Amino acid sequence: FRPLNVRSLHCLTFNTGSSTLKYSLYDVQHGGHELEGTLISTGLADRVGKDDVRVTVGGDNVNVEPRANHEDCLKAIAEALPSGIKITTVGHRVVHGGSRFTSPTVITPSILTTIEGYNNLAPLHNPPAVKGIRAAMEIFGEAKHVGVFDTSFHSSMPPSSYRYAVPTSLYEKGVRRYGFHGCSYEYVTKEVGKMLGKEKTNLIVLHLGSGASMCCVKDGVGVDTTMGMTPNEGLVMGTRAGDIDPGIFTF
Numbered sequence: 001f002r003p004l005n006v007r008s009l010h011c012l013t014f015n016t017g018s019s020t021l022k023y024s025l026y027d028v029q030h031g032g033h034e035l036e037g038t039l040i041s042t043g044l045a046d047r048v049g050k051d052d053v054r055v056t057v058g059g060d061n062v063n064v065e066p067r068a069n070h071e072d073c074l075k076a077i078a079e080a081l082p083s084g085i086k087i088t089t090v091g092h093r094v095v096h097g098g099s100r101f102t103s104p105t106v107i108t109p110s111i112l113t114t115i116e117g118y119n120n121l122a123p124l125h126n127p128p129a130v131k132g133i134r135a136a137m138e139i140f141g142e143a144k145h146v147g148v149f150d151t152s153f154h155s156s157m158p159p160s161s162y163r164y165a166v167p168t169s170l171y172e173k174g175v176r177r178y179g180f181h182g183c184s185y186e187y188v189t190k191e192v193g194k195m196l197g198k199e200k201t202n203l204i205v206l207h208l209g210s211g212a213s214m215c216c217v218k219d220g221v222g223v224d225t226t227m228g229m230t231p232n233e234g235l236v237m238g239t240r241a242g243d244i245d246p247g248i249f250t251f
Contacts, residue, residue: 011037012081012140013091014074016132018124021045021073025081028089041082045073048128057081070128071135078139090145092133093183095125095231097149098174104152107133107145115147121178121230153182156221164228177233179225181207185215193220210238 015022022044026037043057048070055062055073057080064076081087092107096118105111112133119126137145154162154177162177164170184207193201200220207213212235216224226234226242236242 009088010040010085011089011091012087012143013093014132014136015093016070016125016129018128019046019048019050021048021070021077021128021132023077025085025087040085043077045070045077048073070132074132074135075139078136087140087143090136090140090143092129092136092145092147093150094129094133094147095150095180096122096178097147097151098178099151099155099176101147101149102152102155105147105149107137107147111147112137122180125231148183150180150182151178153186154179154215154222154225157223157225161224175229177225177228179213179215179222180227180231181211181213181215182222185217185222189217189220211240212237 009028011026011028013024013026023042024039025041027040028037041058043055043059045053045055045064045068047053049067051066053064053066053068053073055064055068055076057077060080062076062080064072068076091104094101094115097105097115098118098121100114107115112130115126115133116130119130133145133147157177157179162179164175164177166175185205188205189201189203192203193199201217202219203217205215205217207215211231213225213227213231214235215222215226228234232240232242234242
């Protein structure tokens with residue numbers, strides 16, 4: 001995503017949740033085959049859509065109207081960023097990319113429409129992310145926008161892990177395990193590898209928060225995970241029951 005003759009760029013990243021919007025601004029240097037980023041500014045919008053929505057940029061509070069939505073908060077953050085900095089790349093974390101997006105992808109209008117098609121599989125996360133991307137593409141029109149997908153880390157799972165015991169006709173319609181929290185798992189896997197001095201690690205990794213899951217990593221790649229077609233499967237979570245007997249629904 002970088003012209004070879006460009007040695008430095010300013011990259012703005014957004015992590016859009018159901019009621020939050022986190023951002024970080026980096027000065028990214030190109031050193032050999034690696035990219036190294038220096039954090040310039042970070043902050044978040046919390047309780048988005050609520051009466052007590054709160055936005056901070058670089059530790060300072062930013063005024064927004066009560067019940068400000070994700071687009072409003074993103075615009076407020078953009079206006080409060082350090083002046084004199086040209087944003088050349090904007091990265092967006094997207095929870096569900098299905099089986100289509102297995103690596104970081106430059107976002108175009110048609111790509112965004114495809115991402116929007118997965119909204120029903122991650123209704124708390126994908127819709128605000130799509131709205132945030134649209135707002136960011138309008139504000140930072142000259143920047144390149146790149147989507148990074150939670151599901152992509154799990155694209156290395158074998159069929160024995162991602163196939164459910166259901167008819168093939170359902171699988172062909174997209175009924176399969178995709179897995180989530182992939183950005184977290186990729187980061188943890190790389191950092192543990194650095195600590196252990198190993199390029200390929202065998203790990204059981206836990207992502208524990210309001211949303212929670214586990215992932216099995218073999219030789220540095222994901223081979224199984226607890227979340228499924230949607231982020232509802234697996235461990236008991238803050239507002240999600242995780243695995244339950246389907247007979248409960250007809251009880």
